[in-house]
Amino acid sequence: MKALAKYGTPSQFGSYKWIEVPEPICGDDDIIIEVKAAAICGADMKHYKVENGSDEFGSVRGHELSGEIVKIGKNVTRWKLGQRVVSDNTAHVCGVCPSCESGDFLTCPEKVNLGLGYGTNGGFTKYCKIPGEILSIHKHTIWEIPENISYEEAAILDPICNAYKAIAQRSKFLPGQNIIVFGTGPLGLFSVQIAKIMGAVNIVMVGLDDDTKVRFGVASDLGATHIVNGSQEDVVARCQEICGKDGISLVVDCAGANIVLKQAIEMCRPNGEIVRIGMGFKPVDFCINDISMKAISIIGHMGYDTTSWRNAINLLKSGKIQVKPMITHRLGLSEWDKGFALMESKEAIKVILTYDCD
Ligand SMILES: [Zn+2]
Ligand SMILES: [Zn+2]
Numbered sequence: 001m002k003a004l005a006k007y008g009t010p011s012q013f014g015s016y017k018w019i020e021v022p023e024p025i026c027g028d029d030d031i032i033i034e035v036k037a038a039a040i041c042g043a044d045m046k047h048y049k050v051e052n053g054s055d056e057f058g059s060v061r062g063h064e065l066s067g068e069i070v071k072i073g074k075n076v077t078r079w080k081l082g083q084r085v086v087s088d089n090t091a092h093v094c095g096v097c098p099s100c101e102s103g104d105f106l107t108c109p110e111k112v113n114l115g116l117g118y119g120t121n122g123g124f125t126k127y128c129k130i131p132g133e134i135l136s137i138h139k140h141t142i143w144e145i146p147e148n149i150s151y152e153e154a155a156i157l158d159p160i161c162n163a164y165k166a167i168a169q170r171s172k173f174l175p176g177q178n179i180i181v182f183g184t185g186p187l188g189l190f191s192v193q194i195a196k197i198m199g200a201v202n203i204v205m206v207g208l209d210d211d212t213k214v215r216f217g218v219a220s221d222l223g224a225t226h227i228v229n230g231s232q233e234d235v236v237a238r239c240q241e242i243c244g245k246d247g248i249s250l251v252v253d254c255a256g257a258n259i260v261l262k263q264a265i266e267m268c269r270p271n272g273e274i275v276r277i278g279m280g281f282k283p284v285d286f287c288i289n290d291i292s293m294k295a296i297s298i299i300g301h302m303g304y305d306t307t308s309w310r311n312a313i314n315l316l317k318s319g320k321i322q323v324k325p326m327i328t329h330r331l332g333l334s335e336w337d338k339g340f341a342l343m344e345s346k347e348a349i350k351v352i353l354t355y356d357c358d
Contacts, residue, residue: 014050029132065123175199332356
């Protein structure tokens with residue numbers, strides 16, 4: 001079968017290759033799913049157009065995936081052939097650290113992501129193995145997809161769960177407060193929707209010039225009450241003007257650039273919160289004393305847990321969360337390069353890839 005793989009060591013960015021790989025073998029405790037939909041994520045974009053020159057196979061990529069169970073190990077009793085499932089993309093955890101003990105598997109120091117880490121293959125291919133080891137430690141590493149949710153919608157549960165946990169589980173947000181969301185990608189757009197569900201009054205989406213093409217319009221459709229274009233406007237002044245001097249108690253950073261953290265600290269009211277989902281890779285080069293002076297809580301956020309998944313699936317099932325406006329492109333997996341280019345130019349919000357090779 002064909003697959004989109006990443007080459008190089010875990011510390012090296014880049015080197016996607018379109019290759020032939022053997023079909024996975026189903027051990028006695030494993031499950032094999034036929035991938036029906038796999039979405040391109042921002043985490044995949046970090047490696048796009050980067051050549052590291054390595055010939056070392058890393059893994060088949062694609063961690064936002066859904067599919068049908070087509071093979072099942074003889075010891076597996078909880079799952080059956082033909083079930084429609086979505087992976088939470090955990091492939092390996094230690095099972096004994098404080099994170100694992102509390103069910104927060106994504107912060108396990110030994111965590112390996114399915115399709116994002118090394119040693120286990122993901123969904124940018126035809127068949128994907130869910131290892132028996134993870135099924136025994138983390139019972140909810142896959143979820144059955146409710147009947148009224150399509151494979152492509154289910155494949156995008158990862159960023160929904162992520163935004164859900166960031167706001168509903170990590171922050172102290174209360175109905176009637178305002179939210180500033182930086183970043184117009186799926187995490188930002190789902191944050192807007194969660195904020196709306198939770199009763200935010202002003203939901204301010206902050207982006208850049210590029211976002212005027214598609215993303216600002218979708219943000220407004222999904223519930224953003226105000227759009228601020230950071231390429232054209234004074235972001236801090238504009239957000240404070242919209243929400244009032246005492247009105248910014250929560251900033252959600254789905255962008256990750258240092259300037260965002262700087263602006264967030266500046267605009268946040270005393271005792272406010274900043275939840276940081278996005279990631280940047282440059283050292284911070286500004287004074288952070290205002291974090292202390294204003295007693296601001298900066299909350300580092302990673303992923304989701306079982307509660308996030310259970311509740312996000314319920315929200316999707318009930319129609320309270322919308323995914324379809326964000327699926328801007330559907331392509332065959334062989335056209336992966338085109339999908340990545342559309343994501344890079346921000347013409348796409350979410351690209352769904354489906355296997356089209358035999
Ligand atoms: Zn992702
Ligand atoms: Zn662990």
